[in-house]
Amino acid sequence: MSSFGFPLRAPRTREERPAWEEPPTKIGSTAKAVVITVICAVMILPFLTVLSTSLASREEITEAGGFVLFPTDPTLDAYRTILSGGIVSRAVVVSVLITLVGTALSLLTTIALAYGLSKRGVPGSKPILLMVLFTLLFVPGMVPMYVVVKELGLLDSYWSLILPVMINAFNLVVLRAFFMNIPEELYQAARIDGAGDWRILTRIVLPLSKGVVAVVGLFYAVTYWNAFFNAMLYLNDSGKWPIQLVLRTYVVQGKSISGDQLGVSHMPPQQSISMAVVMIALIPILLLFPFLQKYFTKGVLTGAIKG
Numbered sequence: 217m218s219s220f221g222f223p224l225r226a227p228r229t230r231e232e233r234p235a236w237e238e239p240p241t242k243i244g245s246t247a248k249a250v251v252i253t254v255i256c257a258v259m260i261l262p263f264l265t266v267l268s269t270s271l272a273s274r275e276e277i278t279e280a281g282g283f284v285l286f287p288t289d290p291t292l293d294a295y296r297t298i299l300s301g302g303i304v305s306r307a308v309v310v311s312v313l314i315t316l317v318g319t320a321l322s323l324l325t326t327i328a329l330a331y332g333l334s335k336r337g338v339p340g341s342k343p344i345l346l347m348v349l350f351t352l353l354f355v356p357g358m359v360p361m362y363v364v365v366k367e368l369g370l371l372d373s374y375w376s377l378i379l380p381v382m383i384n385a386f387n388l389v390v391l392r393a394f395f396m397n398i399p400e401e402l403y404q405a406a407r408i409d410g411a412g413d414w415r416i417l418t419r420i421v422l423p424l425s426k427g428v429v430a431v432v433g434l435f436y437a438v439t440y441w442n443a444f445f446n447a448m449l450y451l452n453d454s455g456k457w458p459i460q461l462v463l464r465t466y467v468v469q470g471k472s473i474s475g476d477q478l479g480v481s482h483m484p485p486q487q488s489i490s491m492a493v494v495m496i497a498l499i500p501i502l503l504l505f506p507f508l509q510k511y512f513t514k515g516v517l518t519g520a521i522k523g
Contacts, residue, residue: 264285265283266494266495268283268284268286268290269283269487269488269491270294270488270491270494271291271292271294271488272284272291273291273485274485274488276289278485283487291484294484294489294491294492295492295495298492303455303462304459304462304493304496307458307461307462308459308496310457310459311459311460314374314377314440314458315440318377318378318381318436318440319433319436319437319440321378322381322383322387322436322440323432323433323436325382325383326383326384326387326388326391326432327391327422328417329383330391330392330395331395331413331421333348334392345392348389349385352385352386361380364380365380372450372452372456373450374456376446377440377447377450378440380446381443381446384435384436384439387435387436390431390432391425391429391432394425394428395425398420398421402420403416406419434505442460443458444461444464447461448461448464459493459496460497463493466490467494
């Protein structure tokens, strides 16, 4: 008998344990380590090759026939060239502004709509929620979207990259589910103290929702930063292109970037220029992930699971 009066149960024998409770064997642990090492190598080697090639000199690229894995004489000429002016540096500024403005507007509107839909008894909340869920099942085609953007006068405007995708239905559902999990007693106590909806949202709901808001903000930021298809459809002026469209045009399609487009007279190797553009397109998101990693799993699971 235990000190609380409950009978003590004898430890289960090895035969009684389920398979998932068995300690890993040496062979299993070794196999897992090998698999993880192989996966890491598959992920890291291409990234290292791109980074090394962007730092390689003309002689090393010529000798290697294109890609360099370990440059003996690394140089930042490619980065200095593309950031000194011209289409690439302008595209970076455009992408940063679109990502910042778009993420801020998307979070603002998604949080406001999710909070309204999470409250019981709000007039029209069910039809609006059904409309949101409808967009998850039936996505509008490219031609209707183009016609809408054109009729709104958004062609060749940065707003064409933000307004059509400002609210994501999946992110809205995740936020709404999290807001509904907040105990109703908190809302009632705040209303007794005289707080309105705006104060409840800013002083109670958002401080409790830092994790899920950070994850949704990350989703929006990655979407805006990586978007190129809408820019290809709606932006006719190449001077307004974001970095991802520049990456697609001059790296994926293999077009050469001239010195006039970069605003320089001396050009590093074309391969170094292309790989430097790839790195500049990757670095901002890579730097953002470590700061939000601790919120990622917790935020998504908490927002997606009720109860």
